[in-house]
Amino acid sequence: MDTMARIDVEAFEDEWEDDHSFVEPRRKTDALSEEAKRRLASHETARVVAVDRGRIMVLIEGEVLPARFAGGMRGTKVVVGDEVRVIPPRHEQDAARITELLDRRSWLTRTGDDAQDDERVVVANADQVVVVVTADNLATGIRFADRVLVAASVGHLDAVLCVNKLDLIEDRTAFDEVVERYEDLGVPVRGTCVPTGEGIGELRELLTGVWSAFSGHSGVGKSSLFNLLVPDVEQQIGEVGRFGGRHTTVAALAVRIASLDAWLVDTPGVRSFGLGTIEPEQLARHLPELARLRCELDDCVHDGEPGCALPAALSAGRVHPARLETYRRLLAALREANA
Numbered sequence: 001m002d003t004m005a006r007i008d009v010e011a012f013e014d015e016w017e018d019d020h021s022f023v024e025p026r027r028k029t030d031a032l033s034e035e036a037k038r039r040l041a042s043h044e045t046a047r048v049v050a051v052d053r054g055r056i057m058v059l060i061e062g063e064v065l066p067a068r069f070a071g072g073m074r075g076t077k078v079v080v081g082d083e084v085r086v087i088p089p090r091h092e093q094d095a096a097r098i099t100e101l102l103d104r105r106s107w108l109t110r111t112g113d114d115a116q117d118d119e120r121v122v123v124a125n126a127d128q129v130v131v132v133v134t135a136d137n138l139a140t141g142i143r144f145a146d147r148v149l150v151a152a153s154v155g156h157l158d159a160v161l162c163v164n165k166l167d168l169i170e171d172r173t174a175f176d177e178v179v180e181r182y183e184d185l186g187v188p189v190r191g192t193c194v195p196t197g198e199g200i201g202e203l204r205e206l207l208t209g210v211w212s213a214f215s216g217h218s219g220v221g222k223s224s225l226f227n228l229l230v231p232d233v234e235q236q237i238g239e240v241g242r243f244g245g246r247h248t249t250v251a252a253l254a255v256r257i258a259s260l261d262a263w264l265v266d267t268p269g270v271r272s273f274g275l276g277t278i279e280p281e282q283l284a285r286h287l288p289e290l291a292r293l294r295c296e297l298d299d300c301v302h303d304g305e306p307g308c309a310l311p312a313a314l315s316a317g318r319v320h321p322a323r324l325e326t327y328r329r330l331l332a333a334l335r336e337a338n339a
């Protein structure tokens with residue numbers, strides 16, 4: 001049953017007009033009276049836990065409820081993880097009304113491809129992104145992961161790398177090498193296997209006490225891991241809404257793991273992770289081993305400039321050749337896209 005889709009928008013806005021207790025949120029809060037500010041602040045804060053097309057579910061004091069934008073908020077977009085102020089519904093069948101979108105602490109955004117600037121926020125306010133790749137497609141996965149790591153740096157998130165489907169490889173040399181390379185950068189790496197449960201405990205440990213969002217290509221096993229990590233997820237999905245039931249994840253969904261004091265966000269798989277909003281000159285700042293370089297030029301992009309510290313760092317092993325290759329590839333892609 002889909003109650004939200006049946007809400008009559010006009011009736012809804014009539015009700016909104018009549019609601020004199022409510023303060024027009026479009027106005028700058030500075031322009032409001034103290035009394036109005038107090039009323040606005042008294043609206044409860046809620047967390048967006050699911051968004052599927054127009055449908056929004058929010059968590060208010062432990063309860064997951066459908067929500068709609070209040071009249072003055074039309075055109076606003078929220079994503080999973082957003083904090084909003086809401087007026088709780090008066091009747092059980094009603095939707096909560098979102099009256100304000102609060103500032104984001106962090107954001108993971110991507111564009112369709114590097115040439116586009118159609119920024120899509122994958123998740124807001126998460127502490128870390130868990131980039132899921134597969135052991136049998138490691139090179140492709142790492143190219144993807146390097147992009148997500150840049151986006152995580154831009155959006156103030158930490159990152160974890162999860163190499164799933166360990167059962168599909170026999171020789172773990174390449175995997176071991178990836179562990180070393182990324183742990184050196186401060187990115188924890190965990191190898192996992194859903195059928196055997198290998199590595200799940202180690203992954204779970206990294207999730208404790210924080211908000212984590214999965215990111216990865218379609219079919220890498222994000223939802224399988226999610227289901228393993230959140231054993232009662234079926235029940236929670238039932239509560240959250242009517243989005244489930246398909247194999248390929250179509251909408252982001254946040255679920256709380258009470259035993260870990262953690263939140264986990266499953267996201268739909270993506271084909272590409274575009275970095276279209278990043279200026280080529282800014283890119284190096286988001287690769288930690290390059291950000292640390294002290295070159296003569298402040299705005300060195302480590303592309304043959306005089307006094308560049310990169311060659312020395314490379315021969316001293318402080319920059320991994322594979323990561324440099326990544327950097328050069330991304331730099332070329334962003335330059336081409338900006339050209």
Ligand SMILES: Nc1nc2c(ncn2[C@@H]2O[C@H](COP(=O)(O)OP(=O)(O)OP(=O)(O)O)[C@@H](O)[C@H]2O)c(=O)[nH]1
Nearest residue numbers: 165193194218219220221222223224248249268269
């Ligand atoms: N062999 C193997 N298969 C796995 C493993 N983890 C997941 N799978 C399988 O991979 C397929 C895709 O898994 P999903 O969990 O749906 O992948 P996803 O990343 O959520 O995909 P999207 O929702 O499309 O983004 C399913 O058939 C899973 O059973 C694993 O560790 N080993």
Ligand SMILES: [Mg+2]
Nearest residue numbers: 222223248249
């Ligand atoms: Mg999925």
Ligand SMILES: [Zn+2]
Nearest residue numbers: 295300302308
């Ligand atoms: Zn340099």
